[in-house]
Amino acid sequence: MTAKDPRQQDRREGDRSHSRRKDDTPRYLDPGETIFSLWGRVLVARYRRLAAAATRHIVQRPLHIGVSARIYHPEAGATGLRSKNLQYLEESIAQWVMSRDVLVFMIPTVNTSGLLHPSNIRLRDYAKHLDGLVLQGGADVSPHSYAETPTRPEWSGDRARDMYELELLHEFVEAGKPVLGICRGCQLLNVAFGGTLYQDIATDVPTAHPHVNDDYDQHRHEISFPPGSSLHSMVQGPPRALVNSIHHQAVKTLGKDMQVEALSYPDNVIEAIRYQRAPFVMGLQWHPEFHRAGGVELLDCTGILDSFLRAARETRF
């Protein structure tokens, strides 16, 4: 074998690369490495790790959806718990929203000047920390909230709840977060944007079919979707569908920038509206939480909930 034998040369180079460096730096380091380039790389790696963890947190954290409270105001002479103001959720609304693997939080009224427990927490804080808002159904909207007087005492509605939910709605819309109004929530949305309501459909729209009766959520009627309805594209399916109906008020004149998304069939009472200047602010006159997911008889509203939740997810970024 001569000195020029390539195998011998390889061995010598191998020995060199395995021998200890004079300055004791580890052999895996680039010989051109300086303390500054090393620190630069350490800092970049640390930043990347933190950014990845933050992204994972945003992407993986379940959505937090707020639901406005129904309010029980005590009647004169009530005793025990019924002598207190109660704020509550109807079970189906929470379970419907949670069926898409998100967390639900009922948002109580706030009282910054309460005598017993004054607090600095405002509805704005809920809008800041939650990802979207569902306005529950329940008591009538007060005609005073749309500058009318009740034509009958029993149609006076719940002005205190209106004030609370109007502020809540305002804060979520201001924060750019999606809102889904159910039944009363749909009517409140319309009023919030300057629209008005029929105080009583049976009285004000004599041609309308009954929109409420003693069957409560078993009472149903058909709806139709006007051309271009975004609601129709969320639920897909035929141009007419069956929904429950538990209301005696309804949208009369549309609020500013509101668009009709569904009408009752065949009497054309407004059944769904959408505010056009936000990604997702929509009201449904029926109660989707009482419809079975995947059901064939009543409209499956899962597509509406999913659109609302996707909008909620997008506002996080």
Ligand SMILES: NCCCC(=O)O
């Ligand atoms: N005004 C609607 C009543 C139905 C309900 O939410 O109980």
